[in-house]
């Protein structure tokens with residue numbers, strides 16, 4: 447007899463069973479979370495939180511058995527409850543944060559090219575479909591000349607370096623409203639918003655010259671890099687975007703056939719055909 451409270455040996459088995467079932471469900475959920483999220487830290491917070499809540503809940507069952515003052519159990523129970531709820535909420539908060547971060551990472555991975563960080567073809571097309579802008583745009587398809595040779599001579603890593611550096615050059619030379627995507631292996635698609643064919647041709651020529659002048663050094667080797675560019679504009683063409691891009695592709699084909707390292711406009715192409 448410690449503090450003058452009479453011993454009551456009756457345990458409420460029904461209450462205890464309910465607590466046990468609840469705890470088993472929690473444990474199962476936490477193992478499931480830990481297994482699917484692969485994050486032991488979150489699992490630990492939830493486990494500590496739920497463990498404290500479980501013990502807190504069962505304090506009143508112990509109360510029936512023991513000799514301590516009821517107020518003593520009440521204090522410990524309150525403490526465990528508060529601690530348990532804080533831990534469980536913190537675990538849940540971390541779980542939600544982790545889910546948000548994972549979604550963001552997945553979103554970036556789904557929409558960008560991993561090598562250059564530019565938009566990928568899927569994401570570029572999606573945004574084009576969502577666009578309600580009726581102003582004329584110009585489409586430029588830029589392709590690296592003899593890229594296979596760079597890979598074959600200096601290695602795949604050198605080719606990757608060229609692609610990455612080229613992507614940076616293109617991105618830097620564009621305005622905020624313009625977009626660029628990695629369209630294929632060594633091909634980039636540029637969308638110049640509100641741009642007529644004359645301006646598009648000037649910009650493409652500037653970009654071509656900039657790349658020709660740029661230093662591409664890889665592992666102490668100087669790499670000569672040039673590009674060919676095909677252009678098509680939306681203005682005055684009663685074609686949809688896919689058809690315009692096809693026109694730009696044809697212009698690019700002619701730039702390649704014309705000797706590479708040059709810019710060809712689709713309207714010139716029509717006249718020449």
Ligand SMILES: Nc1nc2c(ncn2[C@@H]2O[C@H](COP(=O)(O)OP(=O)(O)OP(=O)(O)O)[C@@H](O)[C@H]2O)c(=O)[nH]1
Pocket residue numbers: 561589590591592593594595597601602603604605606609630631632702706
């Ligand atoms: N390093 C590297 N090479 C790539 C990548 N994607 C595609 N390629 C290579 O790009 C090369 C494209 O070669 P081709 O289509 O023959 O074109 P090209 O040699 O540039 O010739 P032209 O376009 O006619 O001037 C192939 O050798 C591909 O392996 C990449 O992500 N990294």
